[in-house]
Amino acid sequence: MTALFALATALLWGLADFGGGLLTRRIPALTVVVASQVIAVVVLGAVVLATGGWTEVGPQLWYAVGAGVVGPVAMLCFYKALALGPMGVVSPLGSLGVVVPVSVGLLIGDRPGLLQFAGIGVAIAGVVLAGGPELRGAPVQRQAVLLTLVAAFGFGSVMALIAEASSTLTGLFLALFVQRVTNVVVGGGALYVSVKRGGRALPEGGGAKAVLAALPALAFVGLADVAANGTYSIAAQNGPVTVAAVLANLYPVVTALAARGVLKERLRAVQAAGAGLALVGTVLLATG
16 A cells, blocks of 8 residues: 555656646746645645544644645745756755655664665665756756755655644645645745745736636646645555655656656656666565
């Protein structure tokens, strides 16, 4: 069950990142984050009311609040790092956030077998290579590296926090709702500050109509991200966190393959090698 839900997480996160990346080509990134999360809040609010999840309010929801605060900050750092580039360095470094939940898993007593340890190493190497790292000395600003490492730590922390936010399915709905509300508050605040400083909330040319036209895609991105958090929480609670975290972090491979299939982007040799290693690591983790 752990492997199944963790791989579902990778699929959902990978597709959400792909969709978000396409949207940010024509809509400001902060607007994409806030709008997609507002849609998620509305849907999750209805689910919480329908399932009675609101009755499971408890101190564990502070983990969800923490995840909701850290997530937008990590995303903003990541977008800023991508702007400073090069993407071939930033993207693989961002995937190193897997170290956080893996470390947490080891600290709480996870003891993977020999094959699983091998799978962890192979899968992490595959994820990093699938990002298409620059291997020929591309110039990198120190600020870009620092921002990327902060983002990676933030992404990994969100995984660790959301896994602790609930122990029941209805409680998980409530935790995800709280997380998304916090995302909207933090992201909305950042968007307000950005606009005050001269940034744009709406795309040039299209304005509000362009955002409205993109609502189906925004809904997909927001709901896929929510579902990924949910499936990861289930995976981490039903098996070794180390295995769940590594398998879930295969999402860059999904994003790269989606770009290849939809946009006809050619995978670089290093990316193809990374996808192959990730597949080998997945098999080792699932069978170990």
